[in-house]
Amino acid sequence: MTSQRITVRVQLEDFDQAAETALLTKGRTDIGAVATFAGLCRGEGDTLSALELEHYPGMAESEIAAAANDAAKRWPIDGLTVIHRYGKISPGKQIVLVIATSRHRDAAFDGARYVMDFLKTNAPFWKKEHRKDGAEGNWVDAREEDELAKQRWT
Amino acid sequence: MAGVDTTIRYFSWVRERVGKGEEQVVLPDTIVTVMDLLMWLKQRDDGFGAALEFPEIIRVALDQEHVDHTKNVGTPREIAIFPPMTGG
Numbered sequence: 001m002t003s004q005r006i007t008v009r010v011q012l013e014d015f016d017q018a019a020e021t022a023l024l025t026k027g028r029t030d031i032g033a034v035a036t037f038a039g040l041c042r043g044e045g046d047t048l049s050a051l052e053l054e055h056y057p058g059m060a061e062s063e064i065a066a067a068a069n070d071a072a073k074r075w076p077i078d079g080l081t082v083i084h085r086y087g088k089i090s091p092g093k094q095i096v097l098v099i100a101t102s103r104h105r106d107a108a109f110d111g112a113r114y115v116m117d118f119l120k121t122n123a124p125f126w127k128k129e130h131r132k133d134g135a136e137g138n139w140v141d142a143r144e145e146d147e148l149a150k151q152r153w154t
Numbered sequence: 155m156a157g158v159d160t161t162i163r164y165f166s167w168v169r170e171r172v173g174k175g176e177e178q179v180v181l182p183d184t185i186v187t188v189m190d191l192l193m194w195l196k197q198r199d200d201g202f203g204a205a206l207e208f209p210e211i212i213r214v215a216l217d218q219e220h221v222d223h224t225k226n227v228g229t230p231r232e233i234a235i236f237p238p239m240t241g242g
Contacts, residue, residue, distance in 0.1 A: 125241025
């Protein structure tokens with residue numbers, strides 16, 4: 001439980017899941033579990049050309065870091081990497097990545113899920129749809145289920 | 155807080171409806187709570203009226219920390235006003 005390695009990045013560029021995992025596991029022989037969650041852009045029945053993600057610089061990072069730090073306190077997590085992209089993202093492309101490493105699987109699974117549940121409702125990001133037919137796209141509505149998902153941890 | 159400029163930032167459809175991403179304002183002394191602030195902004199013009207039509211769903215951050223509408227505004231350097239978040 002000493003020296004947990006927590007990395008949070010908010011970036012325009014895509015990320016490489018394998019490379020990010022390697023940063024957490026390279027040279028380590030004590031890690032028994034790696035849980036990875038990646039969120040991708042859905043095309044919504046081929047109607048969307050992209051999702052545009054707006055964020056609040058500074059607060060986006062601090063809210064993700066708060067969730068990651070809480071998870072690291074709550075479970076014996078060795079490493080936690082969270083990357084969230086902003087800007088225009090095409091269907092099929094990656095939006096968010098959470099990797100949690102631990103000795104055993106429960107902490108890795110739970111830690112990754114906890115971070116995602118809090119990130120969804122607390123990190124200041126907003127998605128706007130860009131439609132293929134050129135019509136003005138909608139801002140994606142917040143989902144009640146996301147608020148409820150967070151309550152599982154209280 | 156009288157006479158002090160505060161930066162207010164707007165995001166997502168709140169930004170689109172008010173027609174700007176940020177501004178400097180001098181908050182009147184009559185504003186005590188976050189809800190007072192939202193009600194004051196709402197009556198400024200039609201854009202603010204549309205953005206803050208349902209103030210109860212609007213989220214507010216003071217110096218990048220989420221706050222409830224019942225909280226006192228105090229003297230933050232930066233206020234942010236935005237819809238529920240949809241990241242991830």
